[in-house]
Amino acid sequence: MVRHDLAMIVRTSGAAMNDSSDASTLGQSAYARLRQMILAGALPAGTRLQEQALAERLGVSRTPVREAIGRLHAEGLVARPSGGAPVVHRITVSEVMEILHVRRLLECDAARQAALAPHLPVEGLLELRSVFRGFCEGERPTPEEHIAFDDRLHRLIAQTCGSNLLSELIETLKLKTRMFDKGSIPERFEPGCREHIEIIDAVLARDGDRAAAAMHVHLEGARAGIIAHLSRLF
Numbered sequence: 532m533v534r535h536d537l538a539m540i541v542r543t544s545g546a547a548m549n550d551s552s553d554a555s556t557l558g559q560s561a562y563a564r565l566r567q568m569i570l571a572g573a574l575p576a577g578t579r580l581q582e583q584a585l586a587e588r589l590g591v592s593r594t595p596v597r598e599a600i601g602r603l604h605a606e607g608l609v610a611r612p613s614g615g616a617p618v619v620h621r622i623t624v625s626e627v628m629e630i631l632h633v634r635r636l637l638e639c640d641a642a643r644q645a646a647l648a649p650h651l652p653v654e655g656l657l658e659l660r661s662v663f664r665g666f667c668e669g670e671r672p673t674p675e676e677h678i679a680f681d682d683r684l685h686r687l688i689a690q691t692c693g694s695n696l697l698s699e700l701i702e703t704l705k706l707k708t709r710m711f712d713k714g715s716i717p718e719r720f721e722p723g724c725r726e727h728i729e730i731i732d733a734v735l736a737r738d739g740d741r742a743a744a745a746m747h748v749h750l751e752g753a754r755a756g757i758i759a760h761l762s763r764l765f
Contacts, residue, residue, distance in 0.1 A: 557591050557594075558594075558599060561585075561591055561599040562602050564589055565585065565600070565603060569603070569608050576619050576710070578619045579615075579617075580600055580619065581616060582596045607620060607703060607706075608620055622711040626707075627707070627708060627711040630707050634704050634705070637697060637700060638750060639747050642733070642734065642739075643739040643740065644692040645689075645692055646736070647737065648692065652687060656731050659687070659727070659731060663680070663724045664728060666720075682705065684731070685701060685705060688746075716759075718756065722752055723749065726745065729745040
């Protein structure tokens with residue numbers, strides 16, 4: 532009888548763990564898909580995020596959608612107007628200029644620290660250098676591919692500093708920048724790739740001042756690109 536009860540407990544516990552794991556997987560999947568839809572513009576700024584409609588669209592229940600919206604709100608990608616449904620956050624011009632200013636402060640320092648870090652991710656940096664060189668000399672990648680490698684470089688430099696907080700701040704601010712420009716300012720493609728190569732070369736040379744200066748040029752270029760893009764629209 533005791534053995535039977537113990538077996539029942541084990542089976543019940545295992546089922547509970549599996550249910551919890553499945554719920555976690557669904558929540559992560561819903562979060563990743565909604566996040567990508569926001570960044571790609573499939574859910575434009577100002578879109579009301581209704582749990583039931585999104586659950587049906589994603590083929591899940593409302594619970595993982597609710598959890599995903601909560602995470603996106605914490606990241607600043609979703610806003611919660613007083614008394615209303617959550618909406619995709621609308622990044623203003625003044626806000627993106629402020630974001631780029633703060634990014635410049637953080638990421639220039641991150642590049643300087645990365646260049647002086649005890650252990651450099653040399654292989655990762657060389658791989659990214661090769662990728663950006665290929666982008667400049669060969670066929671252009673898709674915007675999604677370019678964005679992925681751009682993110683990877685900025686994330687690698689931030690992580691090399693050894694500060695989790697700095698990495699998280701940079702990641703969040705970079706997300707908000709992309710929400711504004713959608714990574715689609717074509718004239719910034721080649722200059723951006725060459726600027727990335729200069730950042731990598733400076734870090735590999737362990738020249739902190741050069742790395743910080745290269746990052747400054749890169750982020751100023753992004754800022755100028757957004758302003759030029761806006762001037763054509765208006």
